[in-house]
Amino acid sequence: MRLDASERLIFGPGVRLKEDPVRETWVLLSPERAQLLDKSGLAILNALDGSRSLQEVAATLAARFKAPVEQVQADVLAFVTPLVERRILDRAA
Amino acid sequence: MRPKPPVALLAELTHRCPLACPYCSNPLELAASEAELPTALWARVFEEAAALGVLQVHLSGGEPASRRDLTELVAAARDAGLYSNLITSGIGLTQARLAALAEAGLDHVQLSIQGVTSEMADHVSGYRGGLARKEQVAGWTVALGLPLTLNAVMHRQNLDDLGATIDLALAWGARRLEVAHVQLHGWAAINQAALLPRRAQVEEADALVAEARERLWGQLAIDYVPSDRFARFPKACMGGWGSSGLVVTPDGRVLPCHAADSLPHLSFARVTEQPLSAIWYEDPAFQAYRGEAWMKEPCRSCDRRALDFGGCRCQAFALTGDAAATDPVCSKSPLRGRVLEEAAGQRGAFTYRGRSAGGLR
Numbered sequence: 001m002r003l004d005a006s007e008r009l010i011f012g013p014g015v016r017l018k019e020d021p022v023r024e025t026w027v028l029l030s031p032e033r034a035q036l037l038d039k040s041g042l043a044i045l046n047a048l049d050g051s052r053s054l055q056e057v058a059a060t061l062a063a064r065f066k067a068p069v070e071q072v073q074a075d076v077l078a079f080v081t082p083l084v085e086r087r088i089l090d091r092a093a
Numbered sequence: 094m095r096p097k098p099p100v101a102l103l104a105e106l107t108h109r110c111p112l113a114c115p116y117c118s119n120p121l122e123l124a125a126s127e128a129e130l131p132t133a134l135w136a137r138v139f140e141e142a143a144a145l146g147v148l149q150v151h152l153s154g155g156e157p158a159s160r161r162d163l164t165e166l167v168a169a170a171r172d173a174g175l176y177s178n179l180i181t182s183g184i185g186l187t188q189a190r191l192a193a194l195a196e197a198g199l200d201h202v203q204l205s206i207q208g209v210t211s212e213m214a215d216h217v218s219g220y221r222g223g224l225a226r227k228e229q230v231a232g233w234t235v236a237l238g239l240p241l242t243l244n245a246v247m248h249r250q251n252l253d254d255l256g257a258t259i260d261l262a263l264a265w266g267a268r269r270l271e272v273a274h275v276q277l278h279g280w281a282a283i284n285q286a287a288l289l290p291r292r293a294q295v296e297e298a299d300a301l302v303a304e305a306r307e308r309l310w311g312q313l314a315i316d317y318v319p320s321d322r323f324a325r326f327p328k329a330c331m332g333g334w335g336s337s338g339l340v341v342t343p344d345g346r347v348l349p350c351h352a353a354d355s356l357p358h359l360s361f362a363r364v365t366e367q368p369l370s371a372i373w374y375e376d377p378a379f380q381a382y383r384g385e386a387w388m389k390e391p392c393r394s395c396d397r398r399a400l401d402f403g404g405c406r407c408q409a410f411a412l413t414g415d416a417a418a419t420d421p422v423c424s425k426s427p428l429r430g431r432v433l434e435e436a437a438g439q440r441g442a443f444t445y446r447g448r449s450a451g452g453l454r
């Protein structure tokens with residue numbers, strides 16, 4: 001089943017964030033994959049604590065970045081969907 | 094233009110392996126165990142790699158568990174700040190050893206399977222009883238909380254079991270499944286006739302993977318390496334030569350691709366003689382097919398040249414004798430017809446590395 005904004009997400013096992021001193025950016029490390037992150041990607045991932053829904057994450061980020069919440073929620077879903085597909089992020093139980 | 098730093102290091106810790114897969118990607122001439130880099134040297138390679146920008150190390154071989162110092166090597170990768178992937182057949186791992194690897198900081202296990210029945214698994218690996226051990230290793234991996242990927246190389250003889258392979262990945266608790274159509278480098282070239290799939294098998298596999306990806310969305314991630322023999326365009330070898338990854342062989346030579354040994358006109362620098370960064374940025378073997386300057390027609394003016402880089406250099410050399418030629422599996426290659434003709438007429442039995450005819454170990 002595809003993702004819904006009411007769902008809560010956590011990092012899968014073996015998934016972590018790392019600050020990359022060579023590229024001067026943050027990266028998301030997962031099995032056999034490294035994804036360079038921009039500011040918004042990093043902010044989304046840092047907000048995934050397994051207790052807040054994607055909707056709530058979007059509301060928090062919209063307030064912080066002073067952006068329309070609908071737009072932010074669409075961005076959040078677009079960012080996390082392929083990560084759930086690749087089992088880098090898990091749906092919280 | 095200065096190349097970007099590499100992301101991944103394939104560390105071929107050893108060429109020793111209990112299995113004898115007919116599609117082994119290791120070269121015909123294996124490095125002797127006496128020539129293998131010692132622990133401290135690998136640790137230095139990991140540090141140099143991390144400083145260069147490498148984020149992930151793939152601990153591979155041969156069978157990496159054949160190295161008695163594997164736990165120390167995993168710890169060295171962690172100390173260097175690298176994300177570590179163990180690329181293993183599972184043979185040589187015990188529950189205690191796997192727990193020690195997890196404790197040392199191992200991040201991920203990629204476990205190979207050669208078949209979903211004991212008969213097929215034994216036949217393809219040239220090793221008896223491997224499947225049962227692999228199932229144990231999968232169970233220990235999951236119980237330790239490590240992410241598990243299954244890797245299945247598919248070819249003429251096991252492609253019809255692809256559906257069962259996907260079921261097995263789910264049953265064993267894998268989060269990812271890598272389905273890779275056989276690549277015909279190294280020892281695999283010897284077994285080409287027994288391995289090349291039929292066109293109908295490839296088409297069925299393509300459809301099956303597409304269906305399973307949809308059905309198992311969010312449950313099992315399926316990475317698919319399509320067969321290039323019947324495709325219109327070649328595979329994007331290494332995502333571009335010398336652009337994102339490097340390989341260190343058991344005896345310390347640094348290759349742009351694990352199959353690059355098959356290109357006789359290239360020679361490779363050693364980690365014992367030069368810093369890794371000098372090799373990455375300046376070594377002639379890394380420069381050889383970097384970028385587009387080396388390309389000939391039809392690649393040079395092709396609008397796909399930044400997508401697939403003309404395909405695989407090693408395959409171009411193997412099939413045409415010219416490593417700078419267009420990969421002949423490409424529909425724009427003048428040799429495409431011959432490749433398809435050859436692929437259609439293949440039959441044969443396996444020849445196992447280091448085994449007498451038909452002999453299982």
